[in-house]
Amino acid sequence: MPFQLSKIVAAVAALALAGGALAQSPAPPAAAPAPKLIVAIAVDQLSSDLFAQYRARYTRGLKRLQQGAVFPAGYQSHAATETCPGHSTIMTGARPARTGIIANNWHDLSVARDKKSIYCAEDVSQTAPNPRDYVASVAHLLVPTLGDRLKAANPAARNVAVAGKDRAALMMGGRTLDQVYWWQGKGFATLAGRQLGPAAQAANAAVADALARDKPAMDLPADCVRADRPVQAGELVVGTGRFARPKGDAARFRGSPELDQATAELAEKLVAELDLGKGPATDVLSVGLSATDYVGHATGTEGTEMCLQQHALDRIVGGLLDFLDARGIDYAVVLTSDHGGLDLPERLDQQALPQAARVDSELVPEALGKAIAAKLRIAGVEPLLYADGPFGDFYLNRALKPKQRQAVLKELKALAAHPQVAAVFTADELARAPSPTGSPETWSLLDRARASFHPRRSGDAVILLDRAITPIPRPGPGYTATHGSPWDYDRRVPLVFWRKGMTGFEQPSPVEAVDIAPTLAALVGLAVPEAEFDGRCLDLDPGAGDTCGARPR
Numbered sequence: 001m002p003f004q005l006s007k008i009v010a011a012v013a014a015l016a017l018a019g020g021a022l023a024q025s026p027a028p029p030a031a032a033p034a035p036k037l038i039v040a041i042a043v044d045q046l047s048s049d050l051f052a053q054y055r056a057r058y059t060r061g062l063k064r065l066q067q068g069a070v071f072p073a074g075y076q077s078h079a080a081t082e083t084c085p086g087h088s089t090i091m092t093g094a095r096p097a098r099t100g101i102i103a104n105n106w107h108d109l110s111v112a113r114d115k116k117s118i119y120c121a122e123d124v125s126q127t128a129p130n131p132r133d134y135v136a137s138v139a140h141l142l143v144p145t146l147g148d149r150l151k152a153a154n155p156a157a158r159n160v161a162v163a164g165k166d167r168a169a170l171m172m173g174g175r176t177l178d179q180v181y182w183w184q185g186k187g188f189a190t191l192a193g194r195q196l197g198p199a200a201q202a203a204n205a206a207v208a209d210a211l212a213r214d215k216p217a218m219d220l221p222a223d224c225v226r227a228d229r230p231v232q233a234g235e236l237v238v239g240t241g242r243f244a245r246p247k248g249d250a251a252r253f254r255g256s257p258e259l260d261q262a263t264a265e266l267a268e269k270l271v272a273e274l275d276l277g278k279g280p281a282t283d284v285l286s287v288g289l290s291a292t293d294y295v296g297h298a299t300g301t302e303g304t305e306m307c308l309q310q311h312a313l314d315r316i317v318g319g320l321l322d323f324l325d326a327r328g329i330d331y332a333v334v335l336t337s338d339h340g341g342l343d344l345p346e347r348l349d350q351q352a353l354p355q356a357a358r359v360d361s362e363l364v365p366e367a368l369g370k371a372i373a374a375k376l377r378i379a380g381v382e383p384l385l386y387a388d389g390p391f392g393d394f395y396l397n398r399a400l401k402p403k404q405r406q407a408v409l410k411e412l413k414a415l416a417a418h419p420q421v422a423a424v425f426t427a428d429e430l431a432r433a434p435s436p437t438g439s440p441e442t443w444s445l446l447d448r449a450r451a452s453f454h455p456r457r458s459g460d461a462v463i464l465l466d467r468a469i470t471p472i473p474r475p476g477p478g479y480t481a482t483h484g485s486p487w488d489y490d491r492r493v494p495l496v497f498w499r500k501g502m503t504g505f506e507q508p509s510p511v512e513a514v515d516i517a518p519t520l521a522a523l524v525g526l527a528v529p530e531a532e533f534d535g536r537c538l539d540l541d542p543g544a545g546d547t548c549g550a551r552p553r
């Protein structure tokens with residue numbers, strides 16, 4: 001049939017159908033066309049607690065997004081609430097047990113090199129020019145991202161990621177990235193063997209320009225004044241900072257709203273360079289805004305620093321949305337976080353949480369290993385324990401004889417009685433546990449640890465610290481507070497979905513970050529076998545309509 005004629009026949013048939021439907025009963029609401037661009041924004045360390053504290057004070061982008069579907073209790077439901085595991089869940093719909101990204105760093109005692117620690121976003125098969133460095137890669141991610149899936153379904157789809165951290169960009173973007181950039185040193189970098197495109201070159205020129213000038217302290221908005229109080233943390237004083245920066249100080253640039261501004265500007269330049277959202281397929285733009293995390297680590301969550309950062313974040317997200325609007329793109333946004341966070345114990349102690357404390361240095365892996373070796377009279381096996389810090393995955397030296405190994409594991413299990421330890425699970429216990437189901441709010445600690453357990457990568461034992469125990473024995477510059485625990489202040493993050501014209505709603509019941517990918521897949525009409533997701537599709541229609549279509553919910 002000639003093309004024109006077939007179109008006319010189809011149009012007539014559609015009209016007849018519509019007429020018939022009208023004559024009988026009200027037509028069901030037509031499914032909205034798929035958006036042309038998915039914008040996935042991960043604000044590193046934006047806990048549900050921070051969101052609750054600031055959500056009524058946002059006036060720009062984060063205010064607008066709250067007109068959409070707001071899930072204030074989204075869960076990064078696993079125990080290992082770190083950056084890499086968290087970012088690995090957002091666009092895959094899979095928990096770390098399935099993504100394989102069980103921590104920022106784990107250990108592989110079988111690798112030939114001296115360094116047994118594996119960074120989640122490194123390619124261990126390659127050696128960087130500087131031996132202390134690594135080659136960034138997404139090789140450890142075991143499942144596809146939404147961008148990978150869209151590209152497989154239609155190669156015309158573009159998949160682009162930009163972030164303040166390599167692991168954020170790579171874990172959200174996946175294996176089939178058209179362009180990917182992250183902050184490194186004094187500007188944005190990309191994968192080995194790739195060139196910076198025009199957008200990234202222009203972004204780096206703008207960064208160089210900004211770095212060439214001193215940056216004065218930011219003005220304190222009225223609602224930040226009450227937070228303006230110094231707190232002593234070791235030799236540091238935090239709580240009153242305003243992000244003044246001398247010229248050339250790239251570390252301060254990174255730990256400030258300037259990083260998020262530069263990241264968002266690069267995202268905009270990439271949208272323009274690739275004309276994202278204007279092609280024949282739905283494109284994906286993943287944006288990792290990392291400054292909230294750097295600010296949280298350096299100065300905690302309740303000082304002027306975080307207050308200024310939250311207002312800046314709101315402005316920066318608003319600017320990005322305005323930019324997309326101006327280009328006339330039909331886009332859908334999800335904004336969430338990789339994990340939550342906790343304030344520094346010194347301020348928690350002053351502010352009605354006296355049980356907050358820093359971890360005992362006896363739990364630091366080296367000290368713990370030495371103490372256990374002395375007690376069990378094990379000599380010449382050093383280090384006895386490999387671990388990334390005083391919590392999480394612990395690996396036993398492979399030189400141990402089977403009986404010694406059992407004895408060391410027993411000592412680790414006995415740590416559950418330590419006043420700062422909540423639970424210790426062995427790999428055997430975790431391997432036997434079923435994958436958790438039901439509301440993440442009520443999961444046991446074993447369930448939480450199971451959700452970030454991978455049999456080939458996880459430790460021989462996992463140590464979980466008590467609530468409000470900060471796993472930083474001594475605070476230092478840039479590192480006074482953190483996350484990584486199985487407690488809800490680290491697990492709960494907001495999930496916010498927004499699209500122009502949508503009628504929003506609030507759903508305070510718990511959902512999971514792994515619900516994001518199935519929700520977006522349904523929104524763009526991408527069929528994915530249900531068994532490939534740990535999450536479920538969230539219906540973003542506030543009424544009788546259903547954005548999940550036929551997918552079971």
Ligand SMILES: [Zn+2]
Binds near residue numbers: 045293483
């Ligand atoms: Zn962090």
